Amino acid sequence: MSRFITFEGIDGSGKSTQAKLLADYLSGKGEEVFFTKEPGEGKLGEAIRNEILDRRDIDIEPYAELCLFCADRAQHVRELIVPKLKDGCTVICDRYYDSTLAYQGFGRGLDPNLVSHMAMASSLGVEPDITFFLSIPVEQALLRLKDREKERNKMDEEPFEFHSRVDRGYRVLIEKSIPRIKVIEASTSPEEIHTEIKSFFE
Ligand code: ADP
Ligand code: TYD
Numbered sequence: 001m002s003r004f005i006t007f008e009g010i011d012g013s014g015k016s017t018q019a020k021l022l023a024d025y026l027s028g029k030g031e032e033v034f035f036t037k038e039p040g041e042g043k044l045g046e047a048i049r050n051e052i053l054d055r056r057d058i059d060i061e062p063y064a065e066l067c068l069f070c071a072d073r074a075q076h077v078r079e080l081i082v083p084k085l086k087d088g089c090t091v092i093c094d095r096y097y098d099s100t101l102a103y104q105g106f107g108r109g110l111d112p113n114l115v116s117h118m119a120m121a122s123s124l125g126v127e128p129d130i131t132f133f134l135s136i137p138v139e140q141a142l143l144r145l146k147d148r149e150k151e152r153n154k155m156d157e158e159p160f161e162f163h164s165r166v167d168r169g170y171r172v173l174i175e176k177s178i179p180r181i182k183v184i185e186a187s188t189s190p191e192e193i194h195t196e197i198k199s200f201f202e
Contacts (some may be wrong), residue, residue, distance in 0.1 A: 106169025
């Protein structure tokens with residue numbers, strides 16, 4: 001049985017850590033798991049990721065940024081997510097269209113209706129079965145980022161206010177009580193968070 005699981009949260013919330021722990025856990029239970037992330041998978045994705053996150057010599061217009069994240073997703077869905085789901089895999093994706101709503105809609109302040117339409121269109125109709133939103137105060141997440149070994153990208157370097165707006169965007173989404181979105185308290189230890197997430201699969 002295939003299923004599609006996504007992880008969401010502000011930068012430094014611990015998503016990648018938890019997405020990988022869940023992938024290992026479900027593999028250990030004998031599931032065929034395909035782990036992936038946005039942006040940056042596939043040849044087109046890699047090129048797009050480099051343009052949006054790594055190049056310091058272009059000041060990207062927010063609408064252009066929106067189009068690039070959506071282009072990355074549409075290609076990712078067609079090239080990888082759909083084929084893996086058809087093969088019967090459990091697909092775990094570190095970020096998906098909720099990131100576009102929060103970052104481009106709220107972080108960048110673009111028209112939420114337009115962002116929502118584009119984000120949905122970029123998914124080619126493929127909706128997650130379950131989404132874990134890792135909830136953490138912005139201050140704490142940004143402190144974690146400071147200690148992270150991974151190289152910082154352009155988004156990580158945005159000011160506190162930007163990350164606060166993104167957080168607000170996620171909160172607005174959560175207030176809609178969308179059944180697939182599970183809010184996980186993420187200021188505790190990685191083990192405690194993993195235990196809570198695992199409980200959805202027992
Ligand atoms: P994200 O993918 O949300 O940006 P990461 O999983 O990369 O976050 O975690 C950011 C940093 O915080 C990493 O250095 C990671 O080792 C650390 N970290 C992850 N989860 C926790 C946690 N529960 N408590 C403390 N540090 C954590
Ligand atoms: P990444 O290094 O993958 O960070 P993280 O581990 O926190 O996911 O960087 C991806 C960045 O791109 C992250 O800051 C969120 C941002 N992003 C958007 O702004 N819009 C989107 O649609 C997506 C998928 C990501």
